[in-house]
Amino acid sequence: xxxxxxxxxxxxxxxxxxxxxxxxxxxxxxxxxxxxxxxxxxxxxxxxxxxxxxxxxxxxxxxxxxxxxxxxxxxxxxxxxxxxxxxxxxxxxxxxxxxxxxxxxxxxxxxxxxxxxxxxxxxxxxxxxxxxxxxxxxxxxxxxxxxxxxxxxxxxxxxxxxxxxxxxxxxxxxxxxxxxxxxxxxxxxxxxxxxxxxxxxxxxxxxxxxxxxxxxxxxxxxxxxxxxxxxxxxxxxxxxxxxxxxxxxxxxxxxxxxxxxxxxxxxxxxxxxxxxxxxxxxxxxxxxxxx
Amino acid sequence: xxxxxxxxxxxxxxxxxxxxxxxxxxxxxxxxxxxxxxxxxxxxxxxxxxxxxxxxxxxxxxxxxxxxxxxxxxxxxxxxxxxxxxxxxxxxxxxxxxxxxxxxxxxxxxxxxxxxxxxxxxxxxxxxxxxxxxxxxxxxxxxxxxxxxxxxxxxxxxxxxxxxxxxxxxxxxxxxxxxxxxxxxxxxxxxxxxxxxxxxxxxxxxxxxxxxxxxxxxxxxxxxxxxxxxxxxxxxxxxxxxxxxxxxxxxxxxxxxxxxxxxxxxxxxxxxxxxxxxxxxxxxxxxxxxxxxxxxxxxxxxxxxxxxxxxxxxxxxxxxxxxxxxxxxxxxxxxxxxxxxxxxxxxxxxxxxxxxxxxxxxxxxxxxxxxxxxxxxxxxxxxxxxxxxxxxxxxxxxxxxxxxxxxxxxxxxxxxxxxxxxxxxxxxxxxxxxxxxxxxxx
Numbered sequence: 203x204x205x206x207x208x209x210x211x212x213x214x215x216x217x218x219x220x221x222x223x224x225x226x227x228x229x230x231x232x233x234x235x236x237x238x239x240x241x242x243x244x245x246x247x248x249x250x251x252x253x254x255x256x257x258x259x260x261x262x263x264x265x266x267x268x269x270x271x272x273x274x275x276x277x278x279x280x281x282x283x284x285x286x287x288x289x290x291x292x293x294x295x296x297x298x299x300x301x302x303x304x305x306x307x308x309x310x311x312x313x314x315x316x317x318x319x320x321x322x323x324x325x326x327x328x329x330x331x332x333x334x335x336x337x338x339x340x341x342x343x344x345x346x347x348x349x350x351x352x353x354x355x356x357x358x359x360x361x362x363x364x365x366x367x368x369x370x371x372x373x374x375x376x377x378x379x380x381x382x383x384x385x386x387x388x389x390x391x392x393x394x395x396x397x398x399x400x401x402x403x404x405x406x407x408x409x410x411x412x413x414x415x416x417x418x419x420x421x422x423x424x425x426x427x428x429x430x431x432x433x434x435x436x437x438x439x440x441x442x443x444x445x446x447x448x449x450x451x452x453x454x455x456x457x458x459x460x461x462x463x464x465x466x467x468x469x470x471x472x473x474x475x476x477x478x479x480x481x482x483x484x485x486x487x488x489x490x491x492x493x
Numbered sequence: 494x495x496x497x498x499x500x501x502x503x504x505x506x507x508x509x510x511x512x513x514x515x516x517x518x519x520x521x522x523x524x525x526x527x528x529x530x531x532x533x534x535x536x537x538x539x540x541x542x543x544x545x546x547x548x549x550x551x552x553x554x555x556x557x558x559x560x561x562x563x564x565x566x567x568x569x570x571x572x573x574x575x576x577x578x579x580x581x582x583x584x585x586x587x588x589x590x591x592x593x594x595x596x597x598x599x600x601x602x603x604x605x606x607x608x609x610x611x612x613x614x615x616x617x618x619x620x621x622x623x624x625x626x627x628x629x630x631x632x633x634x635x636x637x638x639x640x641x642x643x644x645x646x647x648x649x650x651x652x653x654x655x656x657x658x659x660x661x662x663x664x665x666x667x668x669x670x671x672x673x674x675x676x677x678x679x680x681x682x683x684x685x686x687x688x689x690x691x692x693x694x695x696x697x698x699x700x701x702x703x704x705x706x707x708x709x710x711x712x713x714x715x716x717x718x719x720x721x722x723x724x725x726x727x728x729x730x731x732x733x734x735x736x737x738x739x740x741x742x743x744x745x746x747x748x749x750x751x752x753x754x755x756x757x758x759x760x761x762x763x764x765x766x767x768x769x770x771x772x773x774x775x776x777x778x779x780x781x782x783x784x785x786x787x788x789x790x791x792x793x794x795x796x797x798x799x800x801x802x803x804x805x806x807x808x809x810x811x812x813x814x815x816x817x818x819x820x821x822x823x824x825x826x827x828x829x830x831x832x833x834x835x836x837x838x839x840x841x842x843x844x845x846x847x848x849x850x851x852x853x854x855x856x857x858x859x860x861x862x863x864x865x866x867x868x869x870x871x872x873x874x875x876x877x878x879x880x881x882x883x884x885x886x887x888x889x890x891x892x893x894x895x896x897x898x899x900x901x902x903x904x905x906x907x908x909x910x911x912x913x914x915x916x917x918x919x920x921x922x923x924x925x926x927x928x929x930x931x932x933x934x935x
Contacts, residue, residue: 349760443910459590460593461895
């Protein structure tokens with residue numbers, strides 16, 4: 203019996219080995235190598251100069267653009283969790299109800315999700331164009347003289363880009379919430395209705411707790427996507443104006459590929475990973491412990 | 494059941510072995526499809542080479558030239574059965590990034606388009622591009638290319654590329670709009686300001702520009718710096734021999750701020766795409782755009798009436814110099830002799846008079862060769878080159894500066910345009926970036 207079990211284990215390992223090798227070679231090794239590079243001053247080609255943790259210290263102590271990027275990423279995370287999650291949950295709840303054309307609307311609201319982010323940025327570049335863009339032209343059409351340079355104004359640019367990103371980002375969490383809602387037993391809802399719960403009370407006290415697993419995956423994926431937001435920023439403002447929309451990912455890109463500061467670029471990447479872990483690991487482990 | 498498991502196990506092991514062996518057999522090259530074309534290329538110089546007597550070489554260039562390069566490559570490959578050229582296309586900023594990534598991973602193509610100055614200098618400084626000094630001597634390039642452009646291709650103490658164009662920038666303007674409002678071509682800075690004021694009063698945006706990536710707005714800012722600093726100080730500042738934190742730069746940035754406040758640039762220009770600046774000029778909502786002589790080709794490509802366009806040198810008050818830069822093709826330092834010969838043969842074919850004449854609007858004409866013909870139907874090309882010859886030139890700022898210093902200038906442009914920064918602070922910020930760069934690269 204013992205021999206038979208061992209044979210089964212070896213078979214399982216053999217099947218896991220190809221994927222394991224790929225995972226190790228394209229994920230684990232590069233991550234460890236990035237961590238190693240972050241300890242050096244290196245232009246990606248020449249000799250490496252060991253700096254220890256000086257790249258990390260310099261970024262936090264004397265790089266104002268890096269600090270702006272962290273602040274912008276935190277703003278983006280907060281907006282993502284509160285706005286993207288709320289809107290996508292709202293759509294999921296509505297699209298979970300029985301009504302004519304429901305399938306069409308599910309596809310309709312999911313549709314932006316399949317568009318490449320760089321295409322989204324091109325679309326919204328024209329929507330936000332101060333001279334011929336849809337939004338300013340709309341205000342003009344309704345007789346308002348309100349006009350705004352949406353992505354050129356540093357006070358509003360990050361929020362304007364967030365709206366563009368939101369348009370695309372709601373599809374994925376909406377689908378996850380929809381799947382979660384469909385897993386909620388109608389019997390439980392019916393029982394709560396008999397007990398007197400209805401409307402918002404029923405939703406908050408019965409449905410939301412039953413969506414806990416959906417929330418865990420949605421919040422975790424939203425935080426990850428908020429930390430690594432890149433394409434839509436690069437396409438709309440390139441991190442400008444004057445770094446007003448600079449994110450860790452765009453700054454990492456500039457340092458690595460434009461300034462040839464590969465050591466600093468990988469340091470920023472490592473900081474991003476640490477920030478994600480600091481937020482996500484306690485959250486996921488806390489919710490798992492509750493289970 | 495046991496037999497099935499055994500078979501499955503065997504298959505898994507075989508798959509693994511195949512993968513590992515396939516990995517070993519691959520010499521590091523991959524295939525790459527660019528975002529702008531379906532052309533499949535071998536991305537690495539290593540991967541190309543001789544195969545069945547055919548020397549395969551890869552070429553990365555700008556997608557704005559694809560309409561000419563595609564048929565040229567096809568014709569070249571059919572005429573030269575022993576050479577196969579494959580091409581990948583990138584946009585202006587995409588090719589800079591793609592080459593940097595390829596340089597870091599040792600997968601540069603056999604030849605790639607590049608600009609002079611700090612952009613091309615990176616590859617020379619790091620021994621990534623072929624030093625053509627000896628090749629040029631052997632092949633008498635002194636009598637083939639103009640001395641000026643060969644000089645601009647001297648980077649990092651070596652001849653670092655095959656010169657493909659010599660570009661000068663001038664102020665393109667709409668003749669019909671100037672005539673409509675009785676504006677004469679400005680010969681002094683004061684007249685230029687007066688022309689802008691008249692245009693603005695009449696609902697025309699004086700200068701079409703776009704700040705995404707910074708370099709288009711820089712074309713105007715550097716002319717203001719030239720105006721206030723004069724040629725000697727400007728050159729000295731661009732080589733970092735004089736400080737940018739000086740009165741001339743403060744005055745230039747103050748004038749730029751004034752122009753922003755007066756609305757002499759399009760609304761929201763700070764994050765507008767430089768590719769869109771010509772739309773405003775072509776549609777007549779803007780009157781001027783600072784462009785190189787390649788703009789004549791764009792006017793033809795966009796089927797605009799060439800008679801509506803003319804150029805003048807920005808009246809900077811001194812010699813009215815134009816900014817200038819070179820373009821070139823750089824060759825992988827790892828090229829074998831056969832690959833280099835194949836690349837050179839292709840370059841000579843690509844930049845032959847016949848092809849340049851046939852696809853003139855996709856070249857930055859004229860070719861930088863001695864005795865090169867001026868392109869037909871592009872009247873401003875000869876005019877601008879003559880102006881550059883008379884007035885002199887200075888190296889365009891984003892090629893004179895390392896990228897991080899150029900970005901500091903771009904941030905200052907944005908901040909001043911948005912009222913976040915005063916000119917004096919801007920001048921200090923640029924100098925701060927220069928000093929930080931110098932300290933980091935001692």
